[in-house]
Amino acid sequence: MARIDVRHAKGSFRTPIVLASGPAGFGFELAETLDFRSLGALTTKTITPEPRAGNPQPRLLDAPGGAINSIGLENPGLDAFRGNVLPRLRELATVRIVSLAGRTPDEISHLAAALETEPGVDWLELNLSCPNVRGETMADRPNDVAAYVREARSASRRPLLVKLPSCDNLVALGEAALSAGADGLTLINAVRGLRICVDTGRAFLARGTGGLCGPAILPIALARVFEARQAFPDTFLIGTGGVTRARDAIEMLCAGANLVGVGFGVMADPAATFALAAEIEQWLDERGIGDVADLVGAAHRGGWSVS
Amino acid sequence: MKADIRKRTRTAHTGPSFLVRRARIIDVRAAGGYARVRIAIEGLSPIPAPGQFLMVRLPWGPALPRALSTLAAGPDWVEFLLKAEGALRGAMASSPRDAAVDLRGPYGVPYIERIDDRRTYVLVGGGSGVAPLLHFAASHPEFVERTAFGFRSRDVRDLLPEVDFACEDETGETAEDRLSARWIEGLGIIACGPESLLASVARRHRASPDAYVSLESRLGCGFGACLSCSISTTSGMRRVCVDGPLFPCSEIPWLG
Ligand SMILES: Cc1cc2nc3c(=O)[nH]c(=O)nc-3n(C[C@H](O)[C@H](O)[C@H](O)COP(=O)(O)OP(=O)(O)OC[C@H]3O[C@@H](n4cnc5c(N)ncnc54)[C@H](O)[C@@H]3O)c2cc1C
Numbered sequence: 001m002a003r004i005d006v007r008h009a010k011g012s013f014r015t016p017i018v019l020a021s022g023p024a025g026f027g028f029e030l031a032e033t034l035d036f037r038s039l040g041a042l043t044t045k046t047i048t049p050e051p052r053a054g055n056p057q058p059r060l061l062d063a064p065g066g067a068i069n070s071i072g073l074e075n076p077g078l079d080a081f082r083g084n085v086l087p088r089l090r091e092l093a094t095v096r097i098v099s100l101a102g103r104t105p106d107e108i109s110h111l112a113a114a115l116e117t118e119p120g121v122d123w124l125e126l127n128l129s130c131p132n133v134r135g136e137t138m139a140d141r142p143n144d145v146a147a148y149v150r151e152a153r154s155a156s157r158r159p160l161l162v163k164l165p166s167c168d169n170l171v172a173l174g175e176a177a178l179s180a181g182a183d184g185l186t187l188i189n190a191v192r193g194l195r196i197c198v199d200t201g202r203a204f205l206a207r208g209t210g211g212l213c214g215p216a217i218l219p220i221a222l223a224r225v226f227e228a229r230q231a232f233p234d235t236f237l238i239g240t241g242g243v244t245r246a247r248d249a250i251e252m253l254c255a256g257a258n259l260v261g262v263g264f265g266v267m268a269d270p271a272a273t274f275a276l277a278a279e280i281e282q283w284l285d286e287r288g289i290g291d292v293a294d295l296v297g298a299a300h301r302g303g304w305s306v307s
Numbered sequence: 308m309k310a311d312i313r314k315r316t317r318t319a320h321t322g323p324s325f326l327v328r329r330a331r332i333i334d335v336r337a338a339g340g341y342a343r344v345r346i347a348i349e350g351l352s353p354i355p356a357p358g359q360f361l362m363v364r365l366p367w368g369p370a371l372p373r374a375l376s377t378l379a380a381g382p383d384w385v386e387f388l389l390k391a392e393g394a395l396r397g398a399m400a401s402s403p404r405d406a407a408v409d410l411r412g413p414y415g416v417p418y419i420e421r422i423d424d425r426r427t428y429v430l431v432g433g434g435s436g437v438a439p440l441l442h443f444a445a446s447h448p449e450f451v452e453r454t455a456f457g458f459r460s461r462d463v464r465d466l467l468p469e470v471d472f473a474c475e476d477e478t479g480e481t482a483e484d485r486l487s488a489r490w491i492e493g494l495g496i497i498a499c500g501p502e503s504l505l506a507s508v509a510r511r512h513r514a515s516p517d518a519y520v521s522l523e524s525r526l527g528c529g530f531g532a533c534l535s536c537s538i539s540t541t542s543g544m545r546r547v548c549v550d551g552p553l554f555p556c557s558e559i560p561w562l563g
């Protein structure tokens with residue numbers, strides 16, 4: 001049987017499949033019946049210092065091969081997260097990555113410090129790439145990224161991931177995050193998208209644009225993960241975007257991801273997401289590949305020879 | 308016995324409701340811009356209760372599943388009433404017999420667990436909103452005092468021959484007109500249908516403690532995780548999929 005666990009100096013993951021931030025909420029509904037031991041980790045819905053209601057309705061829309069969402073970080077805020085969510089989160093049988101966002105580096109520092117002594121927070125993920133909140137947490141300059149990451153790094157000793165958008169200065173942003181102390185990168189967030197109602201000529205979503213997710217963005221995410229792996233040969237990467245099937249996850253691993261995030265797939269077919277790890281294991285066994293780690297970055301090494 | 312189930316806020320999810328099941332369309336009848344679709348599905352468990360919905364996807368249709376309330380359901384079949392437009396419903400309304408369809412659920416709080424069972428109700432429905440109300444009336448006739456249903460086209464009679472409803476193209480009468488004519492003090496209201504209908508119910512009956520509307524929202528997951536469908540209520544943000552779809556008008560002051 002092939003190994004499908006993923007090792008990292010700061011913690012290990014039972015499988016390469018991670019629930020991406022957002023669509024799985026805090027995992028509670030899924031945990032009522034699905035087995036979290038088939039996951040490597042759960043990433044929580046992004047938490048902000050104060051509770052947020054998110055954007056007005058409608059905030060989800062169909063798009064060919066996926067969906068566009070403009071949820072806008074609805075979340076219970078730090079206090080309710082600590083009081084009501086964390087106690088239940090501790091009971092989940094998987095690694096917990098807590099996603100954080102703030103309007104300023106100070107807010108990030110406040111969040112990270114507040115969670116520092118809480119059990120049940122295994123990793124932190126800074127969401128610096130939400131396409132659905134105006135003028136904040138969309139750090140698109142290396143200096144801004146560095147400022148956020150420095151604050152988180154000095155407030156917390158926990159392993160720290162930084163979630164970046166699909167953008168042309170991705171390598172510069174990644175470089176800034178890693179130099180400021182990030183332990184890894186999560187790529188990518190949903191890609192800005194728009195649909196217009198042909199009956200009214202107006203945008204469908206109340207906010208106008210939203211973030212495109214689902215199979216439609218798989219090639220975009222693969223290209224970004226490939227680019228990042230090329231630039232950062234030894235960096236820990238979570239590749240997220242458009243993965244709904246085991247073969248998509250395998251492509252993501254070959255592009256250079258150590259772990260594979262699934263967002264849209266959880267909304268569309270939650271049980272199928274929880275079956276991905278077993279399917280990857282079977283795929284490896286069928287080919288006599290002994291360790292999922294052997295796939296990571298295979299596309300950079302010319303793949304493997306086919307007999 | 309009845310008191311036990313009063314105003315419970317949510318039902319427990321059971322294992323099978325996360326599983327996507329491949330089912331088969333066994334009958335499609337379309338008329339007047341609507342379609343009545345019967346689907347065979349093995350081992351549907353639990354059987355959807357009135358007010359609950361399934362997340363529905365066609366193998367060749369949109370990647371995101373859609374919420375559809377049951378018109379009726381048994382252990383190995385469900386029936387939907389659809390407006391025959393839009394990516395999923397349009398395709399279902401014109402799909403051949405034996406076509407494959409993927410379902411998961413049921414989700415949502417059954418109406419019976421949300422309403423006050425010391426009252427009887429007038430059911431107010433417009434268009435496809437009539438579906439969960441007919442399911443409710445068939446399962447809980449003791450709570451139904453009268454109905455006020457309406458469709459645009461008389462042709463829908465072919466789909467619902469046994470149902471009494473107003474047809475706008477016959478007499479100009481709407482579900483709203485019927486409600487005005489049939490409502491009497493002391494009755495509760497359960498309404499489902501287009502937002503304009505729900506808004507008018509909310510405007511006129513907000514003060515009544517037992518006026519409920521079944522809300523529509525764009526659902527993502529259907530089971531309460533993704534927050535696509537959240538709405539604001541007097542007691543904070545609520546999810547249409549797991550806290551609803553039925554809400555008392557008094558809790559949603561923005562409607563109407
Ligand atoms: C709990 C619940 C229960 C429900 N039960 C039922 C039910 O029993 N029966 C029922 O019929 N519906 C029901 N609905 C509504 C249904 O789920 C939604 O309307 C769903 O989005 C329909 O999906 P669709 O693919 O058919 O339409 P979509 O393709 O999502 O389109 C929705 C509407 O937008 C229009 N539209 C789409 N794209 C465009 C465009 N580019 N320009 C202009 N207009 C456009 C369509 O014509 C349609 O009117 C329910 C909803 C909820 C939340």
Ligand SMILES: Cc1cc2nc3c(=O)[nH]c(=O)nc-3n(C[C@H](O)[C@H](O)[C@H](O)COP(=O)(O)O)c2cc1C
Pocket residue numbers: 020021022023045046069071073099127130163188189190212213214215217240241242243261262263264265527533534535
């Ligand atoms: C409904 C929804 C909510 C999301 N919420 C968040 C969030 O709170 N924080 C975040 O970092 N990403 C969020 N995302 C983005 C996903 O984590 C993921 O990066 C993106 O959707 C691409 O992956 P996918 O194609 O697998 O969905 C959300 C996505 C969706 C669809």
